[in-house]
Structures are given as C-alpha cells and as structure tokens.
Amino acid sequence: MIAGIIGAAGYAGAELIRLLEAHPDISGLTLASVSRPGERISGIYPNLFRHGRTKFGEGILVTPEELIASSDIVFGALPAGAGEVYAKACLDRGISYIDLAADFRFDGDEETYKTWYGKNWQYPELRRSSVYGLPELNRERIKELKTAGPVIIGNPGCYPTAVSLACYPLLAKNARPPVELKPDAVIIADAISGVTGAGREPGRAYHFPECADSVSPYKVGVHRHTPEISRNLAQMAGRPVPLVFTPHLGPYNRGILATVYLPLRDSAEDRLPLIREHYVSFYRDEPFVRVLEDGLYAATNRVRLSNYGDISVHPDQTGTMLIIAAAIDNMVKGAAGQAVQNMNILCGFEETAGLLALPAVF
16 A cells, blocks of 8 residues: 655654555555755655665655546644545545544534634535544544545644543543542643654644753643643543643653542542552553553653653542653654554554554663
C-alpha cells in the first residue's frame, strides 16, 4: 500500500516518514509540501538521506494533488484549516484521509471549532464521514464507519491524548471504579510539553535563549485543546465535566507530562491498591497504555520516540484527591504514532504494526 503525507516538511510529517518507512504493510511513500514542492526531503531533514521508499524517487516533494492521485491512503500534517480541501479530494477519489490538525476533531460542532480556531468549515458535509481518532475511546466507531466507504479520521491533539488517558478509567460510564468523583468536581489538568509541540516555525517564545533553563505556563485559560479535552471527558462520563486546563512549556524537544487532579467523594486512603488495579484492568487490552507499578512515576524520557503512554496513580495525603500522571511523546502517541495506529485500525492491519519500538531513554 502507498501512503501519502501532505505536509511532509513539518515535524509531524517527518515523524510520519520515520514510522511509515518501517511499517510492514506500507510498500512506498509519496511526500508532498504545499510550500516546498520540488525539493528533496533530505535537504530539509538530512537524517532521511537515501531512505529509499518514496514513489517519486530521492524523496522529492510533490504537490498535494499529485500525491492524492498516487496514494492509497493520505495523512495531512497541516495547520488547522488547511486540510479540508485535501480531505474532500481524497473522499472524491475513494481513499481515506487522516488529519493531524483540528479540522475533524469536533464532529458536527462547527461553532466550537469557529470559537477556538477562528475559522469556518469549508465543507461541513465531510463530518458525515469523519470520526475522532482516539483509539482507546473510539476504536469501534472507526471500525464501524470504515464499512461505509472511505473515512476521515480527526487525529487527537497531544494534550487531549495525555489528559484523556489519565481520566478515562475513572470517568467511563460502565467502568465501576472503586472510588467516585466528588459531585460537580472540577478536574484540574496541568501539562508540560516540549518545544516541538509548537511546530517547525515557532515564535520567539520557543527560541532557545527564551525557553532554555525555564518552565512557564502559556495560553492560560485559552488554549485551543481545552474544548477537545472537555468533549472527551463528557463523552466518557456521559455528562459535562468541569475542567481547568493549564499548559506549560518545558526546555526540551519532545514529550508531554500531564498531571491531573481528581477530587473524590470519599477518602480513598485505604483503596489505592484497588484504584491502581482498576486502572490496570481497564487498560489491560490496550497495546500502548502502560499503568506503572507502585513507586514508579510517569516520565517523558521513558516514552521517548515511542507510541506508549505511561500512567502512574497517586493519592494526596488526605486520600480525598486522586492524582494521575500521564506521559506521552507528543510527536508519536500525541501525533504521528497515533495517526499510524488509526491507519492500522482503519485498514485492518495489526494495530501495533510499525509501532512496537521501545522507548529510547537517552
């Protein structure tokens, strides 16, 4: 199967190349750039020199239109608002499109998308063929939708992936956890990301002299991932869930650590082993979610370059607050790796295909 990547010159596009090059069911790649057609990908990323499986030889970046005409499935690694036209072109040609931006993350809720992204949808009707692609939450919906023809998958954001995985076992309607959230509890999520989350053309705040040796919150109360997280929590719980989300920028390249605070109805001081056991049981069949043993803490360097999400479970000293830490690589499970995982589900491949590389600690 030939996989196409529109936006191959960006960080997420380059990560897709790295993963798909090693995928056993992908026989070749087509690479496109809206702004840099005709260039060689190795001229932008020398680590890809002679990678050898691109359809147009020597890693030449073509136009999106050429790519769509020559691919069996297409990934869009583009800014918000730029992918709809290519998603439509893919559906018109009868192939599926996996969007790494936000254009297909909100189902039919154009008002929320417009409020947070300042854009209108070009083709609202495309949402009839789209599904939100957090596999742990929507795997069955992806499988169900694919039977009707080509599909658009809205790949989740990086922060929503980490926070949602941290909360899901406690919020899921039919999970029967050993503790209950305090009624009307506000979930607080603090998360820190490496600078790759800003993309390949960042602003001054991500310049090395500005961000090195420093940690700072940013976009407090107004980060675009807030409504996506809220929507996920509401879908899990079957009701609105109050949320306060604050992102932070860390002085490192890749990785997200989300620390989520869940107020409990009663003290759980004597039930921590049961809570951890519940998390382990809930994620037992998930190939990329690892619930850590007692005494271990989720950490970004333990998931680096991998599609794994690590979760550690902790009580506060009173036992009335459950604190969940979740670590992912923002460029893999938070972007390109999750997109490949969605492709695997969509195409009937082994879900773990091309994604079983262990984390690189150093």
